[in-house]
Amino acid sequence: MKLCHNIEEAKQHFHHLFEVEAVNGGFNTEVLCQEFLRGKEYVVDQVSRDGIHKTCMVWVYDKRPANNSAFVYFGMVPVDPNSMEAKILIPYARGVLDVLGVQHGPSHGEVILTPTGPCLVEMNVRAHGGDGNWRSLARGLTGGYSQVEVTVDSYLDKKQFSITPNLPPTPFRASGQEVILVSYSRGRVIGTPGYDIIRDLQSFVYMETGIKVGSFVERTVDLLTGIGSVILMHEDESVLNADISRVREMELNNDLFEFERSGAMLTNASQRHLSEIIVGDDF
Amino acid sequence: MHYVTDKPVEATLPPHCTLLLIVDPISTSCRIAQEASKRGHCIGAIWTNTTDAEERDPARYGCASLRYKFELIEGRDWTATNGKEIAVVESVVNEAARRFKLTIAGCITGSGLPRSSQLADGLAKQMGLSTCTTPTTMIDVRNKFTQQTLLETAGLRSIKQVRGSSLDDEAIASFLDGEKYPVVVKLDQIGIQGGKIKLCHSKQEAIDHFRYLLQVVASSSNRTGAQVICQEFLRGVQVMVDSVSHNSKHKTCMVWRYDKRPANGERNVNFGMIPMESEAHEAALAIPYVRQCLNAMGMKNGPSHAKCIVTIDGPVLIELNFRAHGGDGSWCHLARALTDGYSQVEASVDALLDPAAFELLPDAPLGPFNAHGLQVHLVSHSAGEVTSMPGFQVMKHLPSFVSLSTNVTVGSTVEYTTSLSTSPGVCVLMNKDESKLNKDLGLLRYLEEINALFDYKTKVESLARPTAASYSKQQKRNSRVDDMEKPSLVRIYSNDPKLTRQGMLMKRMTTIDASKEVVVVVDPYSTGCLVVNEIRSRGYQVIACWTLGFSEEMKTHTPGAAGEMKYFAEVDEQEDLADTVKAIYEAAGKLRVVACIAGGEAGVDCADEVSERMNLRTNGTHVANRRDKKIQQELIRDAGMRSVRQAAGSKWEHVVEFLQTEHYPVVLKPVSIIHLCYDHCIRYTFLINTLEQ
Numbered sequence: 010m011k012l013c014h015n016i017e018e019a020k021q022h023f024h025h026l027f028e029v030e031a032v033n034g035g036f037n038t039e040v041l042c043q044e045f046l047r048g049k050e051y052v053v054d055q056v057s058r059d060g061i062h063k064t065c066m067v068w069v070y071d072k073r074p075a076n077n078s079a080f081v082y083f084g085m086v087p088v089d090p091n092s093m094e095a096k097i098l099i100p101y102a103r104g105v106l107d108v109l110g111v112q113h114g115p116s117h118g119e120v121i122l123t124p125t126g127p128c129l130v131e132m133n134v135r136a137h138g139g140d141g142n143w144r145s146l147a148r149g150l151t152g153g154y155s156q157v158e159v160t161v162d163s164y165l166d167k168k169q170f171s172i173t174p175n176l177p178p179t180p181f182r183a184s185g186q187e188v189i190l191v192s193y194s195r196g197r198v199i200g201t202p203g204y205d206i207i208r209d210l211q212s213f214v215y216m217e218t219g220i221k222v223g224s225f226v227e228r229t230v231d232l233l234t235g236i237g238s239v240i241l242m243h244e245d246e247s248v249l250n251a252d253i254s255r256v257r258e259m260e261l262n263n264d265l266f267e268f269e270r271s272g273a274m275l276t277n278a279s280q281r282h283l284s285e286i287i288v289g290d291d292f
Numbered sequence: 293m294h295y296v297t298d299k300p301v302e303a304t305l306p307p308h309c310t311l312l313l314i315v316d317p318i319s320t321s322c323r324i325a326q327e328a329s330k331r332g333h334c335i336g337a338i339w340t341n342t343t344d345a346e347e348r349d350p351a352r353y354g355c356a357s358l359r360y361k362f363e364l365i366e367g368r369d370w371t372a373t374n375g376k377e378i379a380v381v382e383s384v385v386n387e388a389a390r391r392f393k394l395t396i397a398g399c400i401t402g403s404g405l406p407r408s409s410q411l412a413d414g415l416a417k418q419m420g421l422s423t424c425t426t427p428t429t430m431i432d433v434r435n436k437f438t439q440q441t442l443l444e445t446a447g448l449r450s451i452k453q454v455r456g457s458s459l460d461d462e463a464i465a466s467f468l469d470g471e472k473y474p475v476v477v478k479l480d481q482i483g484i485q486g487g488k489i490k491l492c493h494s495k496q497e498a499i500d501h502f503r504y505l506l507q508v509v510a511s512s513s514n515r516t517g518a519q520v521i522c523q524e525f526l527r528g529v530q531v532m533v534d535s536v537s538h539n540s541k542h543k544t545c546m547v548w549r550y551d552k553r554p555a556n557g558e559r560n561v562n563f564g565m566i567p568m569e570s571e572a573h574e575a576a577l578a579i580p581y582v583r584q585c586l587n588a589m590g591m592k593n594g595p596s597h598a599k600c601i602v603t604i605d606g607p608v609l610i611e612l613n614f615r616a617h618g619g620d621g622s623w624c625h626l627a628r629a630l631t632d633g634y635s636q637v638e639a640s641v642d643a644l645l646d647p648a649a650f651e652l653l654p655d656a657p658l659g660p661f662n663a664h665g666l667q668v669h670l671v672s673h674s675a676g677e678v679t680s681m682p683g684f685q686v687m688k689h690l691p692s693f694v695s696l697s698t699n700v701t702v703g704s705t706v707e708y709t710t711s712l713s714t715s716p717g718v719c720v721l722m723n724k725d726e727s728k729l730n731k732d733l734g735l736l737r738y739l740e741e742i743n744a745l746f747d748y749k750t751k752v753e754s755l756a757r758p759t760a761a762s763y764s765k766q767q768k769r770n771s772r773v774d775d776m777e778k779p780s781l782v783r784i785y786s787n788d789p790k791l792t793r794q795g796m797l798m799k800r801m802t803t804i805d806a807s808k809e810v811v812v813v814v815d816p817y818s819t820g821c822l823v824v825n826e827i828r829s830r831g832y833q834v835i836a837c838w839t840l841g842f843s844e845e846m847k848t849h850t851p852g853a854a855g856e857m858k859y860f861a862e863v864d865e866q867e868d869l870a871d872t873v874k875a876i877y878e879a880a881g882k883l884r885v886v887a888c889i890a891g892g893e894a895g896v897d898c899a900d901e902v903s904e905r906m907n908l909r910t911n912g913t914h915v916a917n918r919r920d921k922k923i924q925q926e927l928i929r930d931a932g933m934r935s936v937r938q939a940a941g942s943k944w945e946h947v948v949e950f951l952q953t954e955h956y957p958v959v960l961k962p963v964s965i966i967h968l969c970y971d972h973c974i975r976y977t978f979l980i981n982t983l984e985q
Contacts, residue, residue, distance in 0.1 A: 010959065010960065010962075011960050012957045012959055013957055013959075013960055014956050014957045019951050023960060024944075026960065039940050039941060039962070040942075040960060040961070040962060041922055041938060041960070041961050042947045042950055042954075043937070043958060044937040044938065044959075045955075045958055104928075105924075105928055105933065108928050109928075110911060110915040112911055113910065114909075123934075125934065126934045128934045129928055129936070130921075131924060132924055134900075134918065135891075135892055135893050138818045138892065140818050140852075140853070141818065141819035141822040142853075158826055161823060161826045161827050164886075164887040164889055165811070165827070165830065165886065165887060166830075215853075
């Protein structure tokens, strides 16, 4: 998969794709060429029953440049259903469900809001994944329900589904978001002091990370090199914002992890120069 | 039970060819219809215009499963012309019986109302069937005054009474002079406004009330010609004798005693109905007396319900109804348990359709009873608009609880109980152990006393000085039905259709009993595990179905929040859909499969196929390759919605036009994306397409 900037590059990659797939097993016979969608990427989580769609939550990905990468995921932020974006996205996503004939169960739509309107990236007829780490956040924001409960309602509890609100409440019952941790440094971890600080944040709800003592951390350039995610939620928005700033600050100062000092790898040129001078003095 | 007979079997018609006609089968007679239907007989209901659609619904009387072979409704299927009512109905009935090839075996009345009784008797006579009473047009044996006259004629103890429309009437004057006070003064017709019954303690009081009633009659809009009755006041225990007759042979099914006590300012409030053993003093006196009464009134066939008072000088009949004991037959479970297998309902069917079985029934219930029990008439010592019924929940959990019939729901208005019509409901209690029964009964009465049966709507008035806080708008929590009631272990709901219908003893969250139902989740991983836990927390079992090629590693990919996953069973997707479905059914065993849900992206196709095949809630497979991103874009484009501009092909010529006209950059990717199962990975694949620039 590649973003091609001119027709020559496209032609080269078109033929390249057939070769690559042939090596992998040879089942690919077609290449898809698509316009590049510009705009923020939104997620619309809904549940349907008998063609009635209930929106459980709208999220927007917080993507920013970092570590020389144009788009690094910094978080997933709930979108107020009363906002202009949501008012455009929700009817669009419901329209997509109708067109695709999705009448029952959960759906997880990814939509980019382009300058020419919302455009579907993909519609998944299943619950929002990510191990459901967002569930406690969603429950807090809505005051008690998330896509998980509504999914079960849609199949097993008609009455509860019917009284589930059409949209999440506005304003939300709390302030919160998923913060995806970004690393600006790399190395083998020998300590995780930042975890304790995050756990002690007032708005802390949940943290998931694969990094522990002994893991090797890369600079974050995409989701696979992301170091974990934290759910923060608090009734006071200012507390939440202060905590988010604190996390971002720790990332920038490399306070999350203590790294193994591996000689030249992490020392800069001037330090090396200094050490040489000291050595020289000994002689 | 009583189907065993040592008599030679007579050549009779098989039950499925016989038809039992019931005129207005309401209340207990609906249960009689159900009992006959259970024995294989067909039931034809004839409805007069005294009933409405709601009353015609068998579910109202706890017989939801009863199906009538046909229903003939007055005004729809037949119309009575003057004096030819019976002939009209007979022809309609005969035609229906011919159509269904049925032989009419009996015709009874279901309600005690004169019209339906006369119709039933008339039809029975016309068709040569056994009739309830000796049909006569001369006198109405259902009239209470006539009944007393018949008793007097037969030389039986009757109520001393006189009837007239003037105080100058000699009989009345001598009655008021000679009778011991108090006496009862009332009208001989009910339903006249202001025509109150009064217990008069002196002659003057009686004369005054007599005059008052005459005025009421004179001023009533419809001049009915009603007369005033002066009656002796009977002191004693009121008993009810339920009998069933066949060819003038009477068998007593149960004797009940009313538990009447003063309450809410009323002298005789009914607190319950207690079954009496046939050997008990009052029952032993009442049973033979009631049989003589039945004979005196010409009762020959069918159920009857007699009320009498056992006074110091013997029992006196108050009224005799030529129908089964009413109250929707809520007492019949109790009666069956006490007598080891039969009640007036079963006996009535025996008498009508199975005379041999009727012969085998005991003459009167044999003592001692097999259990202890009673029907409790709830008494409310408070009034108001009901917001909840906490007492019903407690009642339902009493060890002796059998059933509860009530009309009170949230929003109903409960009044102080002073009569049968103001009672909030009827509850049947029964226990093998008398002490336990009494304990439960005591608790129930205590609930009534402390007004714990109902919560009432209250008007909140702030007595304290209002503060800003009392005006602030409370944030409303989104109430989930199961928030308060998350089942810790089991959630079992009553299967009793009657309770279900009333919808007040439980929250109807599931179809029947969640613990007997199972949900199939295809490829439960990631958030799917949370869905599984949510389903299990509602009492359902879960079968995990793993699709072909789903890796063992992914099966163990459970979020930390989900904990250890527990499945009722795990099945693997088979090459053939039919085999997969078969495997699921086998795994479910006796449990009912109620839903099939995808637990993750990998399971969507399989879940759609399985749910469609198993006739469950499904998105179906009518949109082929719904998950294909390219097809998704094409479908929404066809529907006129904004979609990604795209072209695909296996040759350069297929896409060159698009690539020559589209704004750059463009994204190129293979069409058949190997499905990455984990959601983050899916996000990642999309990410790459925006990153590689």
